[in-house]
Amino acid sequence: MMLAVPLGTYVPGTTVLHRIRPSWKLSFLVVFIIGTSMLVDTVPGALVTLCVPLIGYVIARVPIRIAWQQLWPAAPVLLALFAFQWWQLGLTRATVIVLVIYAAIAAATLLTLTTQISEMMDSLERGLAPTRRFGVPVDTIVLAISLTIRLIPLQLATVSEVLDARKARGVDFSIQALGTPVLIRSIKRARNIGDALVARGVGD
Numbered sequence: 001m002m003l004a005v006p007l008g009t010y011v012p013g014t015t016v017l018h019r020i021r022p023s024w025k026l027s028f029l030v031v032f033i034i035g036t037s038m039l040v041d042t043v044p045g046a047l048v049t050l051c052v053p054l055i056g057y058v059i060a061r062v063p064i065r066i067a068w069q070q071l072w073p074a075a076p077v078l079l080a081l082f083a084f085q086w087w088q089l090g091l092t093r094a095t096v097i098v099l100v101i102y103a104a105i106a107a108a109t110l111l112t113l114t115t116q117i118s119e120m121m122d123s124l125e126r127g128l129a130p131t132r133r134f135g136v137p138v139d140t141i142v143l144a145i146s147l148t149i150r151l152i153p154l155q156l157a158t159v160s161e162v163l164d165a166r167k168a169r170g171v172d173f174s175i176q177a178l179g180t181p182v183l184i185r186s187i188k189r190a191r192n193i194g195d196a197l198v199a200r201g202v203g204d
Contacts, residue, residue, distance in 0.1 A: 009066060010116055017060040017114045022123035025111050033104045043092060046099035053106035060114050070109045078102055112149075121146045147193070158185050 012018075017025075036049045057067050078098050085094035111120075121142050128138045162181050 009070070009113065011060070011062050011066060011113045013061055013114070015060050015114070017056060017110070022115050022119045023127055025115060026120065026123065029107055029111055032107055036100050036103060040100050041096060043095050043099070046096045046103070050099050050103040050106065053103055053110050056107070056110045057113075060110065062110070062113055066113070070113065071106060074102065074105050117146065117149055120149075151189075154189070155186065158182055158189075 032052070040046050040049050078101060081101070082094050082098045085097050088094075089097075124145065125138060125142045128136065128141065132138050159182055162185075
């Protein structure tokens with residue numbers, strides 16, 4: 001199940017991308033996303049931008065099946081965005097926007113596929129360590145980001161499980177019937193995590 005949701009899997013390997021320090025990969029991701037969103041304004045440029053992370057998938061030897069499972073969930077949302085932007089800004093601008101966003105998603109997903117969450121969090125903690133002297137709650141920030149990254153695939157998996165259960169029962173799609181069990185499971189998970197954190201002395 002976790003292979004089929006974004007941010008839900010790590011592909012072990014010894015490729016160049018696997019060996020790069022997480023801090024460098026995080027820095028490149030930030031620069032890549034900000035730079036492409038500000039500088040790319042043509043369709044050819046957007047296509048080149050999308051090719052950059054796709055080449056990374058080849059270098060990292062990510063299996064096609066896993067790459068597809070990680071990238072396709074964003075497609076329906078981006079198609080809807082494309083239609084709206086086409087209506088608002090025209091075909092060319094809509095194409096550029098969607099391709100650049102998809103490139104950012106592909107790059108972020110590549111980071112999670114080639115870097116363990118624990119390594120990313122350790123790198124982030126080391127990077128933020130100097131700010132402790134100014135009163136920045138580094139441990140809390142790292143914990144919050146770590147929980148967010150870990151819970152995204154769990155939440156998506158919960159939605160998928162509920163949809164599969166309804167499909168197996170032959171029940172028609174309903175926002176209320178989908179939202180209620182997802183909300184109940186989410187609240188239960190949040191309470192369990194909160195109790196576990198308090199038990200470990202993290203605080204409220």
